[in-house]
Amino acid sequence: MFYRLGGPATATGRSTQNASIVAGLARFFPEASPVRIPVQLARIPQPGDSTSANFSESTVIEFGTTREVLFTCHAALEFADRVRLRTADGSLDIEAGVVAVQYHPGHTVVAARFSKEVPNWIVKS
Secondary structure (H helix, E strand, O other): OOOOOOOOOOOOOOOOHHHHHHHHHHHOOOOOEEEEEEEEEEEEEEOOOOOOEEEEEEEEEEOOOOOEEEEEEEEOOOOOOOEEEEEOOOEEEEEEEEEEEEEEEEEEEEEEOOOOOOOOOOOOO
């Protein structure tokens, strides 16, 4: 009895490139847990800010601690920039300051610290 096996095939999977580059930055945040929280990200202009780099884009928080979030974006954020992160349902709507950046072709990996305490946003067991 002979069985005929199917030929070679390919499948498209989700890219893990963004998650892996964020994981590289997450090494510096030992309490960081992997999460996948879609948010709207907006840069908050500061007084005396002469740049026109105000933007808004959708992104996904890939890692989080009780005080920080880590994600990628297309904009070239810089250290000390202020951003607003908001989920679609408004359960998370907070300002944060950029505390670390890594630049990659086409992406900026960002760690941002909340400007105030956000109770129970991430629960560690």
